[in-house]
Amino acid sequence: MSDRRLSLPQGYDDFLNQLKERIRTAQVRVSLAVNQELIYLYWQIGQSILEQQQSEGWGSRVIERLATDLRKEFPEIKGFSRSNLGYMKAFAEAYPDEAIYQRCVGKLPWRHNIALIDKLKTQEQRLWYAEKAIENGWSRDVLVWQIESNLFGRQGKAVTNFDRTLPKPQSDLAKGLIKDPYNFQFLSIQGNVQERELEQALVQHIRNFLIELGMVVSQKLFKDKRYLSRSSS
Known part of the structure; x- marks a missing residue:
């Protein structure tokens, strides 16, 4: 093994590391694309529920039946529970402007977004923490801790540059995106693999x-x- 190692050309290790970095970056981009599609679907479902409640007066019993029927049709997807449909509705209420949510919170896993909805009351703070989570690669637990420690109150400022942020391949956020169970259930990938x-x-x-x-x-x-x-x- 050592002889093979010695026979490798000069610069091989750097070349290998570059390829590893490209692969990890590609993994993040692919996972992000799947995640954004899932988050967009959740936003659309939430928006549709809001519209039906406003125009048809749908109540909680109808939403419960909707959850039952969706789970029956898509048993492999665990994201259509009654409580999760409620979060989809709250998600659409929190971000009525589709363009804003797509540029920022659409890059976060669903559980991150649930934390933003549960822990914060204003869109300004949600967007600020969302940008910080992407920029710094926060896991959900770190995001919650930063919210509870009032990081926004200590150093908050307006969000001005959504598009420059992409999770770093080695960050906890990137690793979470790649392994997010919501994304794999959405793609009907099942089991302990x-x-x-x-x-x-x-x-x-x-x-x-x-x-x-x-x-x-x-x-x-x-x-x-x-x-x-x-x-x-």
Whole structure:
């Protein structure tokens, strides 16, 4: 093993570390894309419930029946409980402007967003803590601790730059996004699987999604190779 190590070319370790960093960054971006789609779905459901309550006078019994019917149709997804539908409604109430929520809180896992709703009363504070959580890679527990220690009161200021923030690959937030059970249940990935299996299942679901859109990369590569072969002959 040591002989193989000595025979490696100079700069190999740096090259390997660069690839590892790219892979971790890609994992975060893919997980973030899945998470944003899930959070957007939750926002849409909450918004629809609000509209039905305002226009049709839906009460709590209708929402309870809705939760039952959704769980019956999607038994593999655990996010459609009565209480979670209530949080979806509260989420839509907290962020009536779709553009604001998509640029910031849409980058956080659902349990982070529940904490923001439970612990804070104003949109200004929620957005501030959301940006700080993304910028610093806070886990949910750290986010709750920062809220309870009144970090906003000690150093708060207006949120001005949502778009520059992306969870760092090594942060607790990034690791939480990659392993978030809400995201994997949303993709119908079940069971006590290991991290590698979770990643493989996520990649497979994304590949299936791309195939459905007709974006099969392998077909394009095959056509390109055939074209190059004909051009060189």
